[in-house]
Amino acid sequence: MDNDQFRGKWQRRWVEGNVFAVDNFVDKPTYYVLDMFPYPSGNGLHVGHAVGYIGTDIVARKKRMDGFNVLHPMGWDAFGLPAEQYAIKTGVHPAEVTRINCQNFKRQLMLMGLSYDWGREVNTSDKKYYRWTQFLFLKLYERGLVYEKEESVWWCEALQTVLANEEVIDGRSERGDYPCIKKPLKQWMVKITEYAERLLADLDQLNWPESVKKMQREWIGRTEGVDLDLLVQEDAASSLTLFISEAETLYGINAVFLCPEHPYVKELCRVHDSDLSTRIADLQDPKVAVDGLSLQRHVRHPLTGAPLPIYIVNYLAFDGREQAIFSVPETDPKASSLCKHFGLPYISVLDEANMRACLKNSGVFSGLSRPEARGRIEAELIGNHGAVSRVRYRMRDWLFSRQRYWGEPFPLYRDCNGNVVAANHGELPIELPTVESFRPSADGTSPLQCAQDWVNCKDAADNPLYRVTDTMPGWAGSCWYFLRFMDPHNEAEPFSAASMEYWKQVDLYVGGAAHATMHLLYARFWHKVLFDVGLVNFDEPFKTLYNQGLVTADAFKDGTGRIVAVDEAEYRAGKYWLKNSDHELHVFNTKMSKSLLNVVVPDDIIREFGVDTFRIYMMFMGPLGQSKKWDVKGIKGCERFLNRVLSIFTDGLESGASCSEPAASDQHPLEMQWGKTLAKVDASFVTLNFNTAIAAFMEFMNQAEKHKAYFFERIGADFVKALFPFAPHVCSEIWERLGYRNIDYVQWPAARVRPVRATRIYINGKYMDDLVEGTGEELIDVDLARSKVFDALKGCAVTKVIYVPNQIVNFLGSYET
Template identity: 35%
Template structure:
């Protein structure tokens, strides 16, 4: 069989008959199966693409045969930093390189033989898509969910430009290796924190991997406590959040983030040089490094003091690197006696350690971080920690110096990027009118083609006068466009809503239609997106629901993460290691179906594992065996009737057992066990084929079921064999085989025979017989009977269909 000729043949037939395309008339049976869309890189499809798209396509085909109207679209997450960096290095425009890469990937994805609905293709870099990304921004702005504030960015003093986190390597610029510092810029944010509680509680009802839900819970990070106001001697106020208000009397210092505005304002003249130097050095460290539990916590006294509101004691103010201005209030209280980090900090800077909570056991040496009974806390002495937390915050509430509060670790989503290759932010800045949203009728704000990419301190768009200079939509005066573009995660936060209505030129999607098509029934992609893309998509869905566009709250009902295919050496694939597996090399030799089946059989889908050439060779032999049998069976002359004896019953049992197992396994992405069951079925077919006398009609039907089971996993090959068997329509129009439970009830069963609980042999007996009949068969069996001669059977213990224990 010429697999390459067959692949081309069936791909053309599928396209001609539109077998892969969604039919809206059957929307009541819809099943929306979606793989996370890909970034269009210059490289060809790698194993990871295949593992995600190829195997999820098998699941989608399985669902189609189960009677669903499957919608499986494909598109490209086409904006992003790599194309811009490539332009800086080569001079090739990001639009040109991206569209060429998309064209290449489209071809290879089509050659995969997947059931993608190309009528619904989207490319996030095209105007007919990013127009609606800009529409989404404006809708969020109208609802108060988009706003501007100052926030730190990575800044390379040598390149004089902003760097993305991925461009910072070991604290240095990846281009020139200069130490990167933090610099504050005014940027746009989405107020995802408004949905923190719903994002948290909504996880409970999702069919998602528990690990992913746990990661989102930790990322959202709900804490219940109190927000307490401290006042500097200058009169400036700042707030700290704490879950341990019971330790407030033990505060011996407060720490501000080095980038907190009050640090510069409150630093005394004699401390200025030391503080300025500390702030600069801290700006070189990433947030991850600053929060690392193994990193030594440092700080610098700024020369100023604050008043503890509960006891009016004066405590020193430090700038400390472990406090982030972008997290919480940017200020923390230091209680050395009851916090390990604060205890080490106090020892380092010779600060007082005041115990205010006493344990009730022997192991309460400092720092004592558990709950206990309050001491040295004036009128609050003798309370339990829980009682003291409430009582102390209640006292501060009366004084307007505190409040009970729920805090979240989740921070608002920074969406500004000082980049070119992204969706322009649809805002105009007017000196008279301020920030003015671009009118909807003027969307899209088009990305100009003629830009200068060389880094010089300005974003590429800021240097483009034709783009930047506009008239204010309100007053008509001279104004400037926003020079930044949107984070590419904004583009991917709503793409699943666009797919079903991808060709709608009047609106991002038709709400009535989308509310029938969504949520996505099965979403498949990498676990690395747990706390970014998946969280942002949930936020956007809830925001659009509250605007009245959607009637559902969660975008993805069920989520599956594929594992990672490693190199043959068990390490992650990389060019430097020389262990990269190229799918093209194997597909040229074996064809796409063999490669797909190898991925299905060789790995547990959610775990992955190391690649082995032995696996693809074994699958190739498996396919050869199927082809040989198909050739024989297709030549069998059809006969009416035929015996249905023991051999037919045995094959029918394997047939229906396989159908039951494969149906179950395909549903839960357990592809490796599904293929294993098919291999057993094939062995049973070969065993039956070896018989001189066969029920040919039954044999063809059984083999037909085998091919139908195989079809989602090897679509081109199965189509060809299905046609060989005389079928006129595609196998994917055929219903998925259904298990006949009656065939799983055996007339006879082989059971173990024990004497006084020790194994002595096996015997085949009819099912459903009583104890007297079992006794008779034992005494008549040529192997068991001699062992019973002269012995009395005192008792028979029978475990139906499994075991007979003879008590002598």
């Protein structure tokens, strides 16, 4: 039976009836469920992208049935490097490439039957949108959070662009894996570090995965310690400031390491040693492993007075925390390796054999524990050696400018004296000009510099002004798009106070964990600034964050190591072979990638198996938050399940039986089974582990087929309602054939017979609450219990969970002090 025969009919009805359009200020409780909107690449969507989109669609459909006014929008994070690179190669304008790609993405999303309100669609590269990105940037500028400085930045020759630190991994670009070098360029920076403490402290109030919060904490990198000023012995007028966070290791230092961009090193290059610049450049070559060179200069050890040699090393960044450090080989593996290379001796100061981790070889501090020694040594340094207590952060200020074309122009000018002049709000948007070439110049300046008719302009008094020719990073438009969705057609302001008050925070935000230290951190920072200037009345944008897991797929290599496309491989006799040959293939499982020729697109799967089969299988593969392996062989079972559902209702309709939901029979075995099934389905919306709901539906269908008449007459309508968010096309058709209308907003079913036995929830043996919606399934009940006592578990490192079905969930663990 073709369960996809209804796709065209229902998708047309949804569009023509504008079924998922939502109005502001409706007198209903609100729910805002949002996907991280995609960058519309030329490759289109693959099935890995579909996991999160289908998951949020299921939530949105269920919430509508629960009586909520649901905001579920979609748009495009459309500024980006790939479109510009394509433009450089082909001459096709990035706007045209982006338009075509957005159309393709939208077609694919609609093909999957996703219930977005397309009337709220936004595109960050649309001047109607980036007008307000520029407006909000000026709010940052007016608060003194934007400044310009010469910065040693990552430059990628292959991409012809500056990259932020977080876009470079081990000296190579995150996008494309190209080598990068450090290059001094004047850049616009945003003072995200001024918000470091708030960004760190406010993580505790968020219902986010601990793994993401941990990544942000480590990226922000709050460290307490002391600053020491040490005179350079050979240059009496020069001193170095060094920060130390583990003062107890001070007796184990044997050198001072400086990064190549340190101001003292630059001064040496300028005044004393012209050859030093060449040697430093060689040291910074990405091909060079961890290495360094001696400056033939020294400082004195702050406690012993012993001379400490100064080296330039190539593994430190000029970020205020690591520009100058003490070499402590005992605790720093890179320092240990370099010291062996340089032949620098050092002493051990940590007595690892002692259970208390005492100090040794540390003068009067020997024998003290590390915490006690740290406090006493810091007191000694502050009291007698001029040290100052400091809190430092690993996070640097946000490098906000790009020397590229395809991005938001800065709403800034320079006057004849080089002073920066901000654009008036009435001048916005500052639009991108037409240019002959999208390629940056050889010296790294933006292609906008060539549009001199655009660069040269005048103020109201006819004084000459010159536009800033850098553009904003791709992250700028995504810092606030969730607010524009609330009020997307407002031409007077980015969003109204009334719309923001109505929708408030995003209730559920779903996307990949890869965005933890970029988009999610930038959006939190930007939002806090908007809170401070009074544009929003809540200082965190996303109440609950959920990371969907990766979908991996098999990729293939032949005997020569050549990548073989998925459609060239066939499975025979328990192995994979090159089609129509006896050449065995090596198979390996990895993330879907165009370069590995293992991308599976939803279009093909939907065409072959049907849209609802595809949706059901994407959820059935495993928990939404875990990685899953794509295996097309597994989809057959989901296809059979939906065909069985269609068959049982077709039989019921042909028999002429009534499906009017009469009173339940407490004695009928199917009622109790349905109650258990619905409990598992309800529980899946708490944990978002929709695979358990699909499994429950399948198990119930086995029983329903033994009692077809009772099922059809007394449970069928509720079954269709419960399955609807997962398989909306099939269920919409069945619902209509049963004589009903508008299943999209019908009330969610409640079981008429349901065993209720409260499961008591404990933390370390202390009673906390009852779980009355328990299912008797351990994974589901533990997740439900965890959600129930979420606040009480904050700061508790759970080491064990004791579970007795329908009786006890006891979380055992220790709280952070």
